[in-house]
Amino acid sequence: MSKDTSAEDPWHSGGKLHPVLGTRDPQLADAQRVWGEDFEPVDLSELEGADPHLEDVGEQMRRLRDALTGIADSGADLAEAAELLRRAADIVEPQSPDQATRLASQWRKGGPGARRTNPVGGTENVIAPPLRAFGHPDGSVSARITLGLPYQGPPGCVHGGMSALMLDHLFGFANHWVGLRGMTAHYEIDYRKPTPLLEPLDMKAWVESHEGRKIWVRATIESGGELRVEARALFISANVPLPGRDATAPGEER
Ligand SMILES: CCCCC/C=C\C/C=C\C/C=C\C/C=C\CCCC(=O)SCCNC(=O)CCNC(=O)[C@H](O)C(C)(C)COP(=O)(O)OP(=O)(O)OC[C@H]1O[C@@H](n2cnc3c(N)ncnc32)[C@H](O)[C@@H]1OP(=O)(O)O
Secondary structure, three states: OOOOOOOOOOOOOOOOOOOOOOOOOHHHHHHHHHHOOOOEEOOOOOOOOOOHHHHHHHHHHHHHHHHHOOOHHHOOOOHHHHHHHHHHHHHHHHHOOOHHHHHHHHOOOOOOOOOOOOOOOOOOOOOOOOOOEEEOOOOOEEEEEOOOHHHEOOOOEEOHHHHHHHHHHHHHHHHHHOOOOOEEEEEEEEEOOOOEOOOOEEEEEEEEEEEOOEEEEEEEEEEOOEEEEEEEEEEEOOOOOOOOOOOOOHHHOO
């Protein structure tokens, strides 16, 4: 029988989590305008105050990411920016512990897990689309996001892999919102209509059914009131070893 590790373990945590402190939340007001004042974000783990400089670096890098994409034929002079960025990298790189150390530190007991850095919505991950999920009383979760040029696939459209990535992540939230968790085992996706860049996308995910270790989830992406993507997946409740923990850590349990 597994012991309850939920209080100390970011991978095993269940139930309602708490907001990430110190994180800017530009999407909450927008989402509440769309879905009503009572829609709450799916709470994330309460983290000790983020380093404001780290948040700021992330924000400046996202500004650059968005400003750089497609700039090539504009005549912009980037020489000074390149030099400043080289200096910034020269400052940060020597201070950054090796990746194995940073990985383990994310998964320490009571630590943040990968929430700050995951590739969907991680505020400290500059490649992450800024997805913010909201939990609904009916057990579903939703997110509204507008993606820019860095996420382009077909002309003017969202790359299908981005849609798949965001929905897979939203499945994780859908599980979590109803107290389940698992690994994606099987994932099927139908792209019904092109998904536009630069226009709001409304995503929804929910647990359809679950039995034993199997959790079936569904999700959709709509834009302009039209269905663009629908997906279904099977999650299997499973544990994975946590980086930096010894072999008797909860990752071994099932
Ligand atoms: C993710 C939770 C995070 C928690 C953090 C907490 C709070 C954060 C808040 C919210 C969370 C938000 C976001 C979460 C982030 C991301 C979500 C994305 C999730 C992923 O990014 S995840 C990575 C990709 N994922 C993998 O990397 C899995 C690799 N894989 C395996 O690790 C194994 O494959 C495993 C463990 C899946 C099963 O292995 P196993 O040995 O434990 O079990 P076994 O094979 O016996 O299967 C048992 C029964 O499932 C059936 N079954 C199995 N596979 C099937 C398939 N494909 N199709 C149809 N049926 C299948 C069997 O047929 C059998 O059925 P039956 O019992 O009826 O015979």
